[in-house]
Amino acid sequence: MISFSNVYKRYPNGFEALKNIAFTIKQGEMVFITGNSGAGKSTLLKLIGAIERPTTGGIIVNDQNISKLKNSAIPYLRRNLGMVFQGQKILFDRSVFDNVVLPLQICGFEHQSAAGRVRAALDKVGLLDKEKALPITLSGGEQQRLCIARAVVNRPSILIADEPTTYLDPSYTKDIMNMFKSFHQVGVTVLITTPTAALLESPQYRILSLNHGELVT
Amino acid sequence: MWLSHHWHAFFLALRRLVGSPLANLLNIIVIGVAFSLPTGVYMLLGNVQSLSGQLSGAPQLNVFLKLDTGKDAIEKLKSHLKQHPQVENFRFLPKDKALEQLKQRNGMATAINSLTRNPLPDAFIIDAKSISPETLKRLRNEMLKWPDSMHVQLDSDWMERLNALLKLGQIALLILTALLSFALIVVTFNTIRLQILTKRNEIEVSKLIGATSNFIRRPFLYFGAIQGVAGGAIAWLIVALVINLINSELINLVRLYAVDFQLHHISFEDSISLLLFSSWLGWVGAWLSVASHLWQIEP
Ligand SMILES: Nc1ncnc2c1ncn2[C@@H]1O[C@H](COP(=O)(O)OP(=O)(O)OP(=O)(O)O)[C@@H](O)[C@H]1O
Ligand SMILES: [Mg+2]
Numbered sequence: 001m002i003s004f005s006n007v008y009k010r011y012p013n014g015f016e017a018l019k020n021i022a023f024t025i026k027q028g029e030m031v032f033i034t035g036n037s038g039a040g041k042s043t044l045l046k047l048i049g050a051i052e053r054p055t056t057g058g059i060i061v062n063d064q065n066i067s068k069l070k071n072s073a074i075p076y077l078r079r080n081l082g083m084v085f086q087g088q089k090i091l092f093d094r095s096v097f098d099n100v101v102l103p104l105q106i107c108g109f110e111h112q113s114a115a116g117r118v119r120a121a122l123d124k125v126g127l128l129d130k131e132k133a134l135p136i137t138l139s140g141g142e143q144q145r146l147c148i149a150r151a152v153v154n155r156p157s158i159l160i161a162d163e164p165t166t167y168l169d170p171s172y173t174k175d176i177m178n179m180f181k182s183f184h185q186v187g188v189t190v191l192i193t194t195p196t197a198a199l200l201e202s203p204q205y206r207i208l209s210l211n212h213g214e215l216v217t
Numbered sequence: 218m219w220l221s222h223h224w225h226a227f228f229l230a231l232r233r234l235v236g237s238p239l240a241n242l243l244n245i246i247v248i249g250v251a252f253s254l255p256t257g258v259y260m261l262l263g264n265v266q267s268l269s270g271q272l273s274g275a276p277q278l279n280v281f282l283k284l285d286t287g288k289d290a291i292e293k294l295k296s297h298l299k300q301h302p303q304v305e306n307f308r309f310l311p312k313d314k315a316l317e318q319l320k321q322r323n324g325m326a327t328a329i330n331s332l333t334r335n336p337l338p339d340a341f342i343i344d345a346k347s348i349s350p351e352t353l354k355r356l357r358n359e360m361l362k363w364p365d366s367m368h369v370q371l372d373s374d375w376m377e378r379l380n381a382l383l384k385l386g387q388i389a390l391l392i393l394t395a396l397l398s399f400a401l402i403v404v405t406f407n408t409i410r411l412q413i414l415t416k417r418n419e420i421e422v423s424k425l426i427g428a429t430s431n432f433i434r435r436p437f438l439y440f441g442a443i444q445g446v447a448g449g450a451i452a453w454l455i456v457a458l459v460i461n462l463i464n465s466e467l468i469n470l471v472r473l474y475a476v477d478f479q480l481h482h483i484s485f486e487d488s489i490s491l492l493l494f495s496s497w498l499g500w501v502g503a504w505l506s507v508a509s510h511l512w513q514i515e516p
Pocket of ligand 2: 041043086
Protein backbone atom coordinates (compact mmCIF):
# COMPACT_ATOMS: atom_id res chain seq x y z
CA MET A 1 0.00 0.00 0.00
CA ILE A 2 1.14 3.53 -0.76
CA SER A 3 -0.57 6.46 0.88
CA PHE A 4 0.16 10.22 0.67
CA SER A 5 -1.55 12.75 2.91
CA ASN A 6 -1.11 16.52 2.54
CA VAL A 7 2.36 16.11 1.08
CA TYR A 8 4.34 19.19 0.11
CA LYS A 9 7.78 19.13 -1.44
CA ARG A 10 9.83 22.27 -1.63
CA TYR A 11 13.33 21.90 -3.08
CA PRO A 12 16.21 23.67 -1.32
CA ASN A 13 16.16 26.41 -3.97
CA GLY A 14 12.62 27.28 -2.85
CA PHE A 15 10.81 25.69 -5.79
CA GLU A 16 7.61 23.98 -4.72
CA ALA A 17 7.45 20.81 -6.84
CA LEU A 18 4.47 19.15 -5.09
CA LYS A 19 1.55 20.78 -3.34
CA ASN A 20 -0.98 19.15 -1.07
CA ILE A 21 -0.78 15.68 -2.60
CA ALA A 22 -3.12 13.05 -1.18
CA PHE A 23 -3.97 9.62 -2.58
CA THR A 24 -3.95 5.96 -1.65
CA ILE A 25 -2.86 3.05 -3.82
CA LYS A 26 -3.95 -0.38 -2.64
CA GLN A 27 -1.73 -3.44 -2.70
CA GLY A 28 -1.79 -5.03 -6.15
CA GLU A 29 -3.10 -1.94 -7.98
CA MET A 30 -1.61 -0.70 -11.23
CA VAL A 31 -1.57 3.10 -11.49
CA PHE A 32 -0.28 5.59 -14.05
CA ILE A 33 0.93 9.03 -13.07
CA THR A 34 0.78 11.56 -15.87
CA GLY A 35 1.64 15.19 -16.28
CA ASN A 36 3.69 17.52 -18.44
CA SER A 37 7.38 17.83 -18.12
CA GLY A 38 8.11 19.51 -14.82
CA ALA A 39 4.73 18.62 -13.31
CA GLY A 40 6.40 16.73 -10.46
CA LYS A 41 6.11 13.07 -11.52
CA SER A 42 9.70 12.13 -10.77
CA THR A 43 9.56 14.05 -7.52
CA LEU A 44 6.58 12.02 -6.42
CA LEU A 45 8.34 8.71 -7.13
CA LYS A 46 11.49 9.94 -5.40
CA LEU A 47 9.45 10.57 -2.28
CA ILE A 48 8.26 6.96 -2.33
CA GLY A 49 11.83 5.68 -2.54
CA ALA A 50 12.99 8.19 0.09
CA ILE A 51 15.40 9.64 -2.48
CA GLU A 52 13.84 12.95 -1.57
CA ARG A 53 12.11 13.73 1.72
CA PRO A 54 8.74 15.52 1.91
CA THR A 55 8.79 19.04 3.33
CA THR A 56 5.54 18.36 5.19
CA GLY A 57 2.91 15.66 5.13
CA GLY A 58 2.83 11.92 5.66
CA ILE A 59 3.82 9.11 3.32
CA ILE A 60 3.11 5.47 4.15
CA VAL A 61 4.75 2.71 2.11
CA ASN A 62 4.19 -0.90 3.16
CA ASP A 63 3.01 0.19 6.62
CA GLN A 64 6.14 2.28 7.13
CA ASN A 65 5.93 6.00 7.68
CA ILE A 66 8.52 7.24 5.20
CA SER A 67 8.41 10.85 6.32
CA LYS A 68 9.75 9.81 9.70
CA LEU A 69 12.15 7.13 8.49
CA LYS A 70 15.69 7.26 9.86
CA ASN A 71 18.45 7.51 7.26
CA SER A 72 19.85 4.18 8.35
CA ALA A 73 16.51 2.49 7.60
CA ILE A 74 16.25 3.79 4.03
CA PRO A 75 18.29 0.96 2.42
CA TYR A 76 15.88 -1.61 3.82
CA LEU A 77 12.89 0.29 2.46
CA ARG A 78 14.47 0.36 -0.99
CA ARG A 79 15.12 -3.36 -0.97
CA ASN A 80 11.37 -3.93 -0.95
CA LEU A 81 10.82 -1.48 -3.79
CA GLY A 82 11.63 -2.21 -7.39
CA MET A 83 12.60 1.09 -8.99
CA VAL A 84 13.18 1.81 -12.67
CA PHE A 85 14.73 5.24 -12.91
CA GLN A 86 14.40 7.95 -15.47
CA GLY A 87 17.83 7.93 -17.06
CA GLN A 88 18.31 4.24 -16.44
CA LYS A 89 21.37 4.22 -14.19
CA ILE A 90 22.92 1.16 -15.79
CA LEU A 91 26.53 0.31 -14.88
CA PHE A 92 28.27 0.08 -18.20
CA ASP A 93 31.49 -1.42 -16.87
CA ARG A 94 29.91 -4.84 -16.20
CA SER A 95 27.81 -7.45 -17.92
CA VAL A 96 24.02 -7.62 -18.01
CA PHE A 97 24.15 -10.41 -15.44
CA ASP A 98 26.34 -8.38 -13.09
CA ASN A 99 23.99 -5.41 -13.33
CA VAL A 100 20.97 -7.47 -12.44
CA VAL A 101 22.65 -9.40 -9.63
CA LEU A 102 23.61 -6.20 -7.77
CA PRO A 103 20.42 -5.90 -5.64
CA LEU A 104 20.83 -9.51 -4.56
CA GLN A 105 24.47 -9.00 -3.60
CA ILE A 106 23.35 -6.06 -1.55
CA CYS A 107 20.87 -8.28 0.26
CA GLY A 108 23.58 -10.88 0.86
CA PHE A 109 22.34 -13.70 -1.36
CA GLU A 110 24.59 -16.69 -1.93
CA HIS A 111 25.94 -16.85 -5.45
CA GLN A 112 23.98 -19.96 -6.43
CA SER A 113 20.51 -18.78 -5.48
CA ALA A 114 21.28 -15.28 -6.75
CA ALA A 115 22.22 -16.67 -10.17
CA GLY A 116 18.94 -18.56 -10.30
CA ARG A 117 16.94 -15.44 -9.57
CA VAL A 118 18.89 -13.32 -12.04
CA ARG A 119 18.23 -15.81 -14.84
CA ALA A 120 14.54 -15.95 -13.93
CA ALA A 121 14.33 -12.14 -14.08
CA LEU A 122 16.25 -11.96 -17.35
CA ASP A 123 13.99 -14.63 -18.76
CA LYS A 124 10.92 -12.58 -17.86
CA VAL A 125 12.20 -9.56 -19.79
CA GLY A 126 13.53 -11.68 -22.65
CA LEU A 127 17.24 -11.03 -22.12
CA LEU A 128 18.35 -14.48 -21.00
CA ASP A 129 20.56 -14.96 -24.05
CA LYS A 130 22.33 -11.64 -23.37
CA GLU A 131 23.40 -12.21 -19.79
CA LYS A 132 27.09 -12.03 -20.69
CA ALA A 133 26.73 -9.04 -23.00
CA LEU A 134 27.91 -5.58 -22.02
CA PRO A 135 25.03 -3.09 -21.69
CA ILE A 136 26.58 -0.79 -24.28
CA THR A 137 25.87 -3.44 -26.92
CA LEU A 138 22.13 -3.49 -26.10
CA SER A 139 19.45 -1.50 -27.89
CA GLY A 140 17.52 1.20 -26.04
CA GLY A 141 14.59 -1.13 -25.43
CA GLU A 142 16.87 -3.89 -24.22
CA GLN A 143 18.58 -1.49 -21.83
CA GLN A 144 15.19 -0.51 -20.45
CA ARG A 145 14.33 -4.20 -20.01
CA LEU A 146 17.61 -4.71 -18.22
CA CYS A 147 16.53 -2.00 -15.77
CA ILE A 148 13.21 -3.72 -15.25
CA ALA A 149 14.94 -7.05 -14.62
CA ARG A 150 17.12 -5.35 -12.00
CA ALA A 151 14.04 -3.80 -10.39
CA VAL A 152 12.15 -7.08 -10.09
CA VAL A 153 14.99 -9.49 -9.34
CA ASN A 154 14.51 -9.13 -5.61
CA ARG A 155 10.75 -9.81 -5.99
CA PRO A 156 9.53 -6.52 -4.54
CA SER A 157 5.89 -6.02 -3.64
CA ILE A 158 5.95 -2.57 -5.23
CA LEU A 159 7.37 -1.70 -8.63
CA ILE A 160 7.75 1.93 -9.60
CA ALA A 161 8.97 3.05 -13.00
CA ASP A 162 9.77 6.60 -14.08
CA GLU A 163 8.88 7.08 -17.74
CA PRO A 164 10.05 3.64 -18.77
CA THR A 165 8.92 4.06 -22.38
CA THR A 166 9.45 7.72 -23.16
CA TYR A 167 12.41 7.48 -25.49
CA LEU A 168 11.48 4.13 -26.95
CA ASP A 169 10.02 3.24 -30.26
CA PRO A 170 6.32 2.33 -30.16
CA SER A 171 6.94 -1.38 -30.76
CA TYR A 172 9.17 -1.51 -27.68
CA THR A 173 6.63 0.51 -25.72
CA LYS A 174 4.01 -2.17 -26.09
CA ASP A 175 6.43 -4.91 -25.04
CA ILE A 176 7.41 -3.09 -21.95
CA MET A 177 3.88 -2.16 -20.96
CA ASN A 178 2.93 -5.82 -21.30
CA MET A 179 5.79 -6.71 -19.01
CA PHE A 180 4.50 -4.38 -16.30
CA LYS A 181 1.01 -5.79 -16.76
CA SER A 182 2.33 -9.28 -16.20
CA PHE A 183 3.91 -8.21 -12.89
CA HIS A 184 0.64 -6.57 -11.94
CA GLN A 185 -1.14 -9.82 -12.68
CA VAL A 186 0.91 -11.71 -10.12
CA GLY A 187 -0.03 -9.25 -7.38
CA VAL A 188 2.71 -6.61 -7.57
CA THR A 189 1.70 -3.00 -6.99
CA VAL A 190 2.82 -1.12 -10.11
CA LEU A 191 3.29 2.62 -10.41
CA ILE A 192 4.32 4.09 -13.75
CA THR A 193 4.81 7.72 -14.78
CA THR A 194 4.32 8.80 -18.33
CA PRO A 195 4.08 12.22 -19.97
CA THR A 196 0.57 13.31 -20.88
CA ALA A 197 1.23 13.24 -24.58
CA ALA A 198 2.00 9.55 -24.57
CA LEU A 199 -1.32 8.50 -23.06
CA LEU A 200 -2.19 5.39 -23.45
CA GLU A 201 -4.30 2.75 -24.91
CA SER A 202 -5.05 1.27 -21.50
CA PRO A 203 -8.09 3.09 -20.14
CA GLN A 204 -8.86 0.35 -17.64
CA TYR A 205 -6.09 1.49 -15.30
CA ARG A 206 -6.28 4.23 -12.68
CA ILE A 207 -4.59 7.49 -13.62
CA LEU A 208 -3.27 10.21 -11.32
CA SER A 209 -2.74 13.49 -13.19
CA LEU A 210 -0.26 16.08 -12.00
CA ASN A 211 -0.34 19.70 -13.10
CA HIS A 212 2.27 22.10 -11.79
CA GLY A 213 2.72 20.02 -8.68
CA GLU A 214 -0.96 19.52 -7.92
CA LEU A 215 -3.20 16.53 -8.41
CA VAL A 216 -6.08 17.16 -10.80
CA THR A 217 -9.07 14.92 -10.64
CA MET B 218 24.83 -13.61 5.19
CA TRP B 219 27.22 -11.53 7.23
CA LEU B 220 30.09 -13.65 5.97
CA SER B 221 28.92 -13.51 2.38
CA HIS B 222 28.93 -9.71 2.58
CA HIS B 223 32.52 -9.77 3.72
CA TRP B 224 33.59 -12.22 1.03
CA HIS B 225 31.83 -10.10 -1.53
CA ALA B 226 33.59 -6.96 -0.31
CA PHE B 227 36.93 -8.74 -0.19
CA PHE B 228 36.66 -10.08 -3.72
CA LEU B 229 35.40 -6.78 -5.01
CA ALA B 230 38.42 -5.10 -3.45
CA LEU B 231 40.73 -7.70 -5.01
CA ARG B 232 39.04 -7.22 -8.36
CA ARG B 233 39.53 -3.47 -8.14
CA LEU B 234 43.17 -4.04 -7.24
CA VAL B 235 43.74 -6.31 -10.21
CA GLY B 236 41.56 -4.10 -12.37
CA SER B 237 44.19 -1.37 -12.66
CA PRO B 238 47.34 -3.35 -11.97
CA LEU B 239 49.94 -0.78 -12.93
CA ALA B 240 48.67 2.11 -10.84
CA ASN B 241 48.07 -0.13 -7.84
CA LEU B 242 51.41 -1.87 -8.18
CA LEU B 243 53.17 1.48 -8.22
CA ASN B 244 51.27 2.48 -5.11
CA ILE B 245 52.19 -0.72 -3.37
CA ILE B 246 55.84 -0.30 -4.29
CA VAL B 247 55.84 3.26 -2.98
CA ILE B 248 54.33 2.05 0.28
CA GLY B 249 56.79 -0.84 0.42
CA VAL B 250 59.85 1.30 -0.20
CA ALA B 251 58.70 3.84 2.36
CA PHE B 252 58.07 1.14 4.91
CA SER B 253 61.31 -0.73 4.28
CA LEU B 254 63.10 2.26 5.79
CA PRO B 255 61.84 2.00 9.37
CA THR B 256 61.85 -1.78 9.09
CA GLY B 257 65.47 -1.68 8.04
CA VAL B 258 66.42 0.69 10.84
CA TYR B 259 64.59 -1.55 13.29
CA MET B 260 66.54 -4.57 12.08
CA LEU B 261 69.81 -2.63 12.23
CA LEU B 262 69.19 -1.60 15.83
CA GLY B 263 68.36 -5.16 16.82
CA ASN B 264 71.48 -6.45 15.13
CA VAL B 265 73.76 -3.84 16.65
CA GLN B 266 72.36 -4.66 20.05
CA SER B 267 73.05 -8.36 19.70
CA LEU B 268 76.43 -7.65 18.15
CA SER B 269 77.45 -5.49 21.07
CA GLY B 270 76.46 -8.28 23.42
CA GLN B 271 78.51 -10.74 21.39
CA LEU B 272 81.62 -8.63 21.06
CA SER B 273 81.97 -7.62 24.65
CA GLY B 274 80.82 -10.93 26.02
CA ALA B 275 80.49 -9.99 29.60
CA PRO B 276 82.15 -6.67 30.34
CA GLN B 277 85.40 -6.77 32.27
CA LEU B 278 86.37 -5.43 35.64
CA ASN B 279 90.04 -4.89 36.45
CA VAL B 280 90.84 -5.03 40.14
CA PHE B 281 94.30 -3.67 40.98
CA LEU B 282 95.60 -4.81 44.34
CA LYS B 283 97.64 -2.81 46.79
CA LEU B 284 101.37 -3.16 46.15
CA ASP B 285 102.01 -4.87 49.44
CA THR B 286 99.36 -7.58 49.09
CA GLY B 287 100.66 -10.95 50.22
CA LYS B 288 100.32 -14.41 48.64
CA ASP B 289 97.81 -15.61 51.25
CA ALA B 290 95.54 -12.69 50.63
CA ILE B 291 95.66 -13.36 46.88
CA GLU B 292 94.75 -17.04 47.38
CA LYS B 293 91.86 -15.96 49.59
CA LEU B 294 90.61 -13.59 46.94
CA LYS B 295 90.87 -16.31 44.31
CA SER B 296 88.65 -18.67 46.26
CA HIS B 297 86.27 -15.81 47.02
CA LEU B 298 85.95 -15.03 43.32
CA LYS B 299 85.41 -18.67 42.44
CA GLN B 300 82.32 -18.70 44.62
CA HIS B 301 81.04 -15.26 43.67
CA PRO B 302 77.60 -15.56 42.00
CA GLN B 303 78.14 -12.53 39.76
CA VAL B 304 81.50 -13.65 38.41
CA GLU B 305 81.53 -15.60 35.21
CA ASN B 306 85.26 -16.02 34.89
CA PHE B 307 88.44 -14.47 36.18
CA ARG B 308 92.16 -14.38 35.54
CA PHE B 309 94.95 -13.42 37.88
CA LEU B 310 97.62 -11.21 36.35
CA PRO B 311 100.72 -11.06 38.56
CA LYS B 312 102.73 -7.88 38.43
CA ASP B 313 105.75 -9.54 36.81
CA LYS B 314 103.70 -10.75 33.96
CA ALA B 315 102.06 -7.37 33.55
CA LEU B 316 105.53 -5.84 33.27
CA GLU B 317 106.51 -8.45 30.70
CA GLN B 318 103.50 -7.51 28.63
CA LEU B 319 104.31 -3.87 28.89
CA LYS B 320 107.87 -4.45 27.76
CA GLN B 321 106.70 -6.11 24.61
CA ARG B 322 105.01 -2.94 23.47
CA ASN B 323 107.05 -0.88 21.06
CA GLY B 324 109.41 1.60 22.58
CA MET B 325 108.59 0.74 26.13
CA ALA B 326 111.42 -1.75 26.75
CA THR B 327 114.23 0.73 27.35
CA ALA B 328 112.07 2.86 29.58
CA ILE B 329 111.09 -0.10 31.67
CA ASN B 330 114.58 -1.54 31.86
CA SER B 331 115.73 1.63 33.49
CA LEU B 332 113.32 1.10 36.35
CA THR B 333 114.81 -0.18 39.56
CA ARG B 334 111.67 -1.97 40.70
CA ASN B 335 108.33 -3.05 39.32
CA PRO B 336 105.80 -0.24 39.78
CA LEU B 337 102.85 -2.35 38.66
CA PRO B 338 100.35 -3.95 40.99
CA ASP B 339 98.94 -7.47 40.89
CA ALA B 340 95.56 -7.55 39.22
CA PHE B 341 92.45 -9.63 38.73
CA ILE B 342 90.70 -9.47 35.40
CA ILE B 343 87.11 -10.43 35.96
CA ASP B 344 84.31 -11.24 33.53
CA ALA B 345 80.98 -10.42 35.11
CA LYS B 346 77.87 -12.45 34.42
CA SER B 347 75.52 -9.52 34.05
CA ILE B 348 75.86 -6.79 31.46
CA SER B 349 73.48 -4.37 33.09
CA PRO B 350 75.31 -1.18 34.03
CA GLU B 351 73.72 -1.04 37.50
CA THR B 352 74.81 -4.53 38.52
CA LEU B 353 78.28 -3.84 37.23
CA LYS B 354 78.54 -0.68 39.24
CA ARG B 355 77.39 -2.48 42.34
CA LEU B 356 80.01 -5.16 41.75
CA ARG B 357 82.66 -2.53 41.34
CA ASN B 358 81.73 -0.82 44.59
CA GLU B 359 81.79 -4.15 46.36
CA MET B 360 85.31 -4.86 45.10
CA LEU B 361 86.50 -1.40 46.04
CA LYS B 362 85.66 -2.25 49.62
CA TRP B 363 88.03 -5.22 49.69
CA PRO B 364 90.83 -4.35 52.06
CA ASP B 365 93.44 -5.29 49.45
CA SER B 366 92.03 -3.54 46.44
CA MET B 367 93.58 -0.28 45.40
CA HIS B 368 91.57 0.57 42.32
CA VAL B 369 88.78 -1.01 40.30
CA GLN B 370 88.39 -0.16 36.68
CA LEU B 371 85.13 -0.90 34.93
CA ASP B 372 85.46 -0.81 31.17
CA SER B 373 81.75 -0.31 30.55
CA ASP B 374 82.08 3.23 29.28
CA TRP B 375 81.81 2.25 25.66
CA MET B 376 78.82 0.06 26.48
CA GLU B 377 77.10 3.01 28.03
CA ARG B 378 77.92 5.13 25.06
CA LEU B 379 76.57 2.45 22.74
CA ASN B 380 73.43 2.15 24.80
CA ALA B 381 72.89 5.88 24.60
CA LEU B 382 73.41 5.67 20.85
CA LEU B 383 70.93 2.83 20.58
CA LYS B 384 68.42 4.85 22.53
CA LEU B 385 68.91 7.71 20.11
CA GLY B 386 68.42 5.24 17.27
CA GLN B 387 65.18 4.10 18.80
CA ILE B 388 63.89 7.65 18.98
CA ALA B 389 64.87 8.16 15.37
CA LEU B 390 63.09 4.93 14.50
CA LEU B 391 59.97 6.09 16.27
CA ILE B 392 59.96 9.39 14.39
CA LEU B 393 60.66 7.65 11.10
CA THR B 394 57.86 5.16 11.68
CA ALA B 395 55.42 7.90 12.63
CA LEU B 396 56.25 9.97 9.55
CA LEU B 397 56.10 7.10 7.11
CA SER B 398 52.92 5.73 8.68
CA PHE B 399 51.43 9.11 8.07
CA ALA B 400 52.65 8.95 4.47
CA LEU B 401 51.06 5.52 4.04
CA ILE B 402 47.77 6.82 5.35
CA VAL B 403 47.93 9.78 2.99
CA VAL B 404 48.75 7.58 -0.01
CA THR B 405 45.83 5.28 0.77
CA PHE B 406 43.56 8.21 1.46
CA ASN B 407 44.27 9.60 -1.97
CA THR B 408 43.97 6.26 -3.77
CA ILE B 409 40.58 5.69 -2.22
CA ARG B 410 39.52 9.24 -2.96
CA LEU B 411 40.25 8.72 -6.65
CA GLN B 412 38.52 5.38 -6.55
CA ILE B 413 35.41 6.88 -5.03
CA LEU B 414 35.38 9.50 -7.77
CA THR B 415 35.59 6.92 -10.53
CA LYS B 416 33.06 4.63 -8.83
CA ARG B 417 30.63 7.44 -8.29
CA ASN B 418 28.07 5.93 -10.59
CA GLU B 419 28.29 2.51 -9.02
CA ILE B 420 27.98 3.97 -5.53
CA GLU B 421 24.98 6.02 -6.51
CA VAL B 422 23.19 3.08 -8.14
CA SER B 423 24.01 0.81 -5.21
CA LYS B 424 22.48 3.32 -2.81
CA LEU B 425 19.39 3.60 -4.97
CA ILE B 426 18.77 -0.13 -4.86
CA GLY B 427 19.19 -0.47 -1.13
CA ALA B 428 22.87 -0.73 -0.30
CA THR B 429 23.73 0.30 3.25
CA SER B 430 26.65 2.65 3.86
CA ASN B 431 28.52 -0.31 5.31
CA PHE B 432 28.04 -2.30 2.14
CA ILE B 433 29.49 0.54 0.10
CA ARG B 434 32.25 1.32 2.56
CA ARG B 435 33.52 -2.22 3.03
CA PRO B 436 35.22 -2.86 -0.35
CA PHE B 437 37.15 0.39 0.03
CA LEU B 438 38.30 -0.56 3.52
CA TYR B 439 39.37 -3.98 2.31
CA PHE B 440 41.15 -2.34 -0.59
CA GLY B 441 43.09 -0.11 1.79
CA ALA B 442 43.97 -3.03 4.02
CA ILE B 443 45.06 -5.23 1.12
CA GLN B 444 47.16 -2.46 -0.34
CA GLY B 445 48.73 -1.92 3.07
CA VAL B 446 49.51 -5.60 3.52
CA ALA B 447 51.00 -5.81 0.06
CA GLY B 448 53.12 -2.74 0.80
CA GLY B 449 54.23 -4.36 4.04
CA ALA B 450 55.16 -7.51 2.14
CA ILE B 451 57.25 -5.47 -0.31
CA ALA B 452 58.99 -3.78 2.62
CA TRP B 453 59.68 -7.20 4.10
CA LEU B 454 61.12 -8.41 0.81
CA ILE B 455 63.35 -5.37 0.43
CA VAL B 456 64.73 -5.74 3.95
CA ALA B 457 65.21 -9.50 3.56
CA LEU B 458 67.09 -8.97 0.30
CA VAL B 459 69.30 -6.30 1.81
CA ILE B 460 70.08 -8.50 4.81
CA ASN B 461 70.99 -11.38 2.51
CA LEU B 462 73.22 -9.12 0.49
CA ILE B 463 74.99 -7.76 3.56
CA ASN B 464 75.37 -11.22 5.04
CA SER B 465 77.05 -12.59 1.95
CA GLU B 466 79.52 -9.70 2.15
CA LEU B 467 79.93 -10.14 5.89
CA ILE B 468 81.14 -13.71 5.48
CA ASN B 469 84.37 -12.46 3.94
CA LEU B 470 84.81 -9.66 6.41
CA VAL B 471 84.06 -11.84 9.38
CA ARG B 472 86.69 -14.36 8.34
CA LEU B 473 89.32 -11.66 8.68
CA TYR B 474 88.27 -10.77 12.20
CA ALA B 475 87.56 -14.29 13.37
CA VAL B 476 84.21 -13.43 14.92
CA ASP B 477 81.13 -15.34 14.08
CA PHE B 478 78.62 -12.74 13.05
CA GLN B 479 75.71 -12.64 10.64
CA LEU B 480 72.79 -10.19 10.56
CA HIS B 481 69.71 -12.04 11.68
CA HIS B 482 66.54 -11.95 9.62
CA ILE B 483 63.16 -10.49 10.54
CA SER B 484 61.64 -12.82 13.08
CA PHE B 485 58.30 -14.46 12.45
CA GLU B 486 56.62 -12.31 15.11
CA ASP B 487 58.10 -9.12 13.70
CA SER B 488 57.01 -10.09 10.20
CA ILE B 489 53.46 -10.63 11.37
CA SER B 490 53.52 -7.33 13.26
CA LEU B 491 54.82 -5.54 10.19
CA LEU B 492 52.05 -6.92 7.99
CA LEU B 493 49.34 -6.29 10.56
CA PHE B 494 50.54 -2.76 11.15
CA SER B 495 50.75 -1.86 7.47
CA SER B 496 47.33 -3.33 6.75
CA TRP B 497 45.89 -1.45 9.70
CA LEU B 498 47.35 1.79 8.39
CA GLY B 499 45.86 1.11 4.96
CA TRP B 500 42.53 0.47 6.58
CA VAL B 501 42.74 3.72 8.53
CA GLY B 502 43.63 5.68 5.40
CA ALA B 503 40.73 4.13 3.53
CA TRP B 504 38.39 4.73 6.42
CA LEU B 505 39.30 8.40 6.63
CA SER B 506 38.89 8.79 2.90
CA VAL B 507 35.54 7.06 2.82
CA ALA B 508 34.34 9.04 5.81
CA SER B 509 35.22 12.31 4.15
CA HIS B 510 34.08 11.56 0.59
CA LEU B 511 31.27 9.05 0.54
CA TRP B 512 28.59 11.24 2.04
CA GLN B 513 28.96 13.64 -0.90
CA ILE B 514 27.44 11.06 -3.20
CA GLU B 515 23.71 11.15 -2.77
CA PRO B 516 21.24 9.48 -5.07
N1 LIG C 1 16.78 18.91 -7.07
C1 LIG C 1 15.97 19.88 -7.50
N2 LIG C 1 16.14 21.13 -7.09
C2 LIG C 1 15.33 22.11 -7.50
N3 LIG C 1 14.30 21.93 -8.32
C3 LIG C 1 14.06 20.68 -8.76
C4 LIG C 1 14.88 19.60 -8.38
N4 LIG C 1 14.41 18.50 -8.98
C5 LIG C 1 13.35 18.88 -9.69
N5 LIG C 1 13.14 20.18 -9.57
C6 LIG C 1 12.05 20.93 -10.19
O1 LIG C 1 10.82 20.40 -9.75
C7 LIG C 1 9.92 20.34 -10.82
C8 LIG C 1 9.38 18.93 -10.98
O2 LIG C 1 10.45 18.11 -11.37
P1 LIG C 1 10.22 16.58 -11.74
O3 LIG C 1 11.54 16.01 -12.06
O4 LIG C 1 9.45 15.95 -10.67
O5 LIG C 1 9.34 16.72 -13.04
P2 LIG C 1 8.77 15.58 -13.97
O6 LIG C 1 7.32 15.67 -13.90
O7 LIG C 1 9.40 14.31 -13.64
O8 LIG C 1 9.27 16.09 -15.40
P3 LIG C 1 9.82 15.21 -16.62
O9 LIG C 1 8.63 14.65 -17.31
O10 LIG C 1 10.52 16.22 -17.46
O11 LIG C 1 10.73 14.18 -16.06
C9 LIG C 1 10.66 20.82 -12.06
O12 LIG C 1 10.25 22.14 -12.34
C10 LIG C 1 12.10 20.81 -11.66
O13 LIG C 1 12.80 21.88 -12.23
MG1 LIG D 1 10.72 13.05 -14.49
